[in-house]
Amino acid sequence: MKITGSTRVYFVIADPIDQVRAPELFNLVFRLYGIDAVVVPLNVKPEDFDTTLRAVFKAPNVDGVFLSIPHKPAALTVADRCSRLAQVAGAVNAVRRAPDGALEGDLFDGLGFVKALERAHIPYTGKRVLLIGAGGAASAIAAALAACGSAEIAVFDPAGDKAAQLAARIAEAFPVETRVAAGNDPAGYDLVVNASPLGMKQGDPAPFDVTRLDAGAAVFDVLMKNQPTPLLRSARARALKAEPGFEMLIQQAPLYLRFFGQEAAAAGIENDASALRDMIYPKELLDTLQAS
Numbered sequence: 001m002k003i004t005g006s007t008r009v010y011f012v013i014a015d016p017i018d019q020v021r022a023p024e025l026f027n028l029v030f031r032l033y034g035i036d037a038v039v040v041p042l043n044v045k046p047e048d049f050d051t052t053l054r055a056v057f058k059a060p061n062v063d064g065v066f067l068s069i070p071h072k073p074a075a076l077t078v079a080d081r082c083s084r085l086a087q088v089a090g091a092v093n094a095v096r097r098a099p100d101g102a103l104e105g106d107l108f109d110g111l112g113f114v115k116a117l118e119r120a121h122i123p124y125t126g127k128r129v130l131l132i133g134a135g136g137a138a139s140a141i142a143a144a145l146a147a148c149g150s151a152e153i154a155v156f157d158p159a160g161d162k163a164a165q166l167a168a169r170i171a172e173a174f175p176v177e178t179r180v181a182a183g184n185d186p187a188g189y190d191l192v193v194n195a196s197p198l199g200m201k202q203g204d205p206a207p208f209d210v211t212r213l214d215a216g217a218a219v220f221d222v223l224m225k226n227q228p229t230p231l232l233r234s235a236r237a238r239a240l241k242a243e244p245g246f247e248m249l250i251q252q253a254p255l256y257l258r259f260f261g262q263e264a265a266a267a268g269i270e271n272d273a274s275a276l277r278d279m280i281y282p283k284e285l286l287d288t289l290q291a292s
Helices: 022-032 046-056 072-078 084-089 109-119 136-147 160-173 230-237 246-259 263-271 274-280 283-291
Strands: 008-014 037-043 062-067 094-097 103-106 128-132 152-156 177-180 191-194 218-221 241-244
Touching: 008 022, 008 046, 022 037, 022 246, 022 263, 022 274, 046 062, 046 072, 072 103, 072 136, 084 103, 084 109, 084 136, 084 160, 094 246, 109 136, 109 218, 109 246, 128 136, 136 152, 136 160, 152 160, 160 177, 218 230, 230 241, 241 246, 246 263, 246 274
Parallel strands: 008 037, 008 062, 128 152, 128 191, 152 177, 191 218, 218 241
Antiparallel strands: 062 094, 094 103
16 A cells, blocks of 8 residues: 555544454555555544544544544544434444534444344344443444334443433434343343453453353354454354354445445445455354355
């Protein structure tokens, strides 16, 4: 990749930063489609986030910012305008500069998640869902599932106030049964989603007891680090459908690209994302994907 003074710049902001995959994914897209742009990772502490996000958009060659843990909720208050889905979820994972100079935010985690479920043939319409976590990714997933017709969404988070706030926002915006789960017991749910950081580090406790899953349940672990995680391995050992977070990111790629004005690349990835899967999936999981 040749970077010149004319190259357009995007940042991905997170803390920590080493788990993010957006730089390699979108820099590959830019190379494949001949786009003179680069995505650069930026490790920003929460106390510096507001100032940093505003500052990077002062540079006219910066076209956008991708956001990851833990900055998605905070970005909602920095952006001048946000989509309805972002407002309901209380989180933003992409920011661009509008023609009038305003900062516009949107949220694609949830829609990418739903599209990943569809590709894996995991049903969600009319289903009971247990969501572990109540941060930015969990909020996006809850909002998208509610918008797309899930019957019940139960949210569990050790910080109970976060779960209650998320459940209240979803219940107010959508006609779906939404509640705070009393615990992380997955029994009785059709789909159980780990949208917490548990599993990102070696030695993390399991987000829930896999042995309590119903025989026909499905598991989705949104993490993209240390995959396949112990959760994924344990669920698959029980012959349950269990998916990692990679496809969620891949399915977001066209949404991000359109948001940032790259329509041709978005259409191309929708037609064929095999190069992205070859790059981002660990071989063990890619072989499983190709065999399915």
